Amino acid sequence: LVIHDLLSLRYKNISTHQRFYFKYLLPLLIHRTKKIVTVSETTKKDIVRFLGYPAHKIDVIYNGYDDKRYFPTSQNEKVIEKKYGFKNYLLAIGPTYPHKNFELLLSAYKQLDQETQKQYPLIIAGGKKNYLSVLKKQVQKLGLEKQVHFLGYVPIELMPALYREALTFIFPSLYEGFGIPLLEAMACGCPLIVSNISSMHEVCDDAREAYFY
Template sequence: MRVAYDITSIDGQPSGVGNYTLHLLTHLLAANSGHEYMPLSNRPTCPTPLSAYAAAPASRAFPSRMLWMQCVLPGALRALRPHLCHYTNSIGPLFSSCPYVVTIHDMTLSLLPGYHPWRKQLLVRPIVALVARRARQIITVSEHARQDVIRVLRVPAERVSVTLEAAAPCFRPSPNDEQQRVRAAYRIAGPYVLYVGTLEPRKNLVRLVRAWNALRRAGKINQRLVIVGARGWQDGPIFQTVRALGCEDAITFTGYVPQGDLPALYSAADAFVFPSLSEGFGLPVVEAMACGTPVLISSAPALVEVAGGAALQVNAASEPS
C-alpha cells in the first residue's frame, strides 16, 4: 500500500505535534511492513531520518501550511496516487478524492477559542470540522481527547480511535556528568523546578510565575524556575509578569532546547511542573516521569488521565493551589 504521510508539522525545531509526527513515521518505517510511505511537506527538504524519501513538492507561493494543503497538495496527490493519506495535525485538503485518516490532538480551538489567534479560529476551525466528517477514521491521543472530538465535532464514536503517545527512548535518567554538562550549557546553577513547552497563554505560565514567586518570597522553596520552550503566540505577558515581580535573576528562559539535551534537564530538576489549562495528551509529563523526575500537573482531564495517579495535582485556575 502507498501511504502519503503529512510531515508539515516538522520543522527545524520540532516539538509537540512535530515530535509525534516524526517519531510515528520513524517507527512505521522501521517496522518494515511492506507499505510505501510518501512524506508530504510544504518545505523543500525533509528532516532526518526522512531525507532519503521524496516528498510532495513545496511551493514558494504558498509558505502557509494551510494554503499549501488547499492549493498545492490536491494536485500533488493526483500525481502521487497514494492509496491512503494520513494527515497528522487536524487539517487536510478539502478538494481531494484520496481517502484519508486524520489525527486530531485536542479540541482547544473550539473549547478555548480565546487562547488561539483569531485567524486560526476563523480559518482553521471550520476546516477541522469538515476534514473530520469526511475522514475514514479519526485518530486522537487520549480518551479525554476522544470524547471531546465526538462531542464537539458530532462524529460517530466508532470512527474515533485512541493511539496514546509515548516518550522517546532517549528519555531516561541521565548520569551526573551529562546533567552537569547541560546545566553549564544553559547556565543553570543550583536546584530548580522545570517547565517544558511552548510559551503561550494556554500553558498558564503567568499564573505559574506568580505562584512560584509567592512561594519563593515566603521562604517555602529555594529552587529557581527554568522555563524551556520556544516563544509562542502572545507570550509577552509572561515576560511582563517576571519584570513586574522583579524576579528576573531567579528565572531562566532557555528558549528552544533540542531533544538530545532534554533528558538531562529533566533528570537534574527537583520537580517538573506542567500547569496547562487544557491538553490533548501532555507529552512532557511522560518524558519527565521516564527520567525519574517528580511531576506536578494541573487538574486538566487529559493530564490526569496520562499521569495515571503518579503526579501531584493542582487547580490550574488558582495561584494558592
C-alpha cells in the same frame, strides 16, 4: 484522520489560520472520513462534543516517547549546571499560548519566601515570542528577575539532562490533548506537579511521583 486536540475551538486566542481550519474545514473533512484516531479519551470526548462525530468511530492511541533518548540515570551528570549554571531548579517548558497557564505558575512561585526562591530557581524553557514577552513583563512586575530564568530554545540533545537535573517538572496547562513533555519527564525520573485536568490523569496516573493541584 488523526486529531491531536481541539484547542482552536476551545480558545479564541489561537492563530486565525488555525481557528479557520478547525471551525470550517475540519467539519467538512470528518463527514467524509470513516474513522478518526486521537491521542486521549479527553480529545475523543471533545470530538464528539464539538464536532458531533460518533464515539464508536473514534479510536484512541496514546502518544509515545523516544526511550533511547529519555531514560533515568544514576550518574550525576551536571550537564545543565555546567552549561547554564543552574542546579536545584524547578522546571517548566513550552509557554506557547495563554492556556499553558504560566501566569498562574509565576504568581504561585511569587508566594514562596525569598530564601526558598533563591535556593530553588524557576527555569522556563522554550515558548513563543508573543507569550514570552507577556511572561517577562509579569516577572518584572513581580520582582522575580533574579529567580526566574528564561532559557529560550534548548537543543533536543540537552532535554533529557534538563529533566533529570530538575527537582520537579511543573505542567500548569489548562488544556492538553495529551502532553508529551510529561511522558519525557516521567521517563527521565523527574517528579511532576501537574494541573488537575482529565487528560493529565490519563498520562500521569501511573507516575511514581505526580502531584495534582
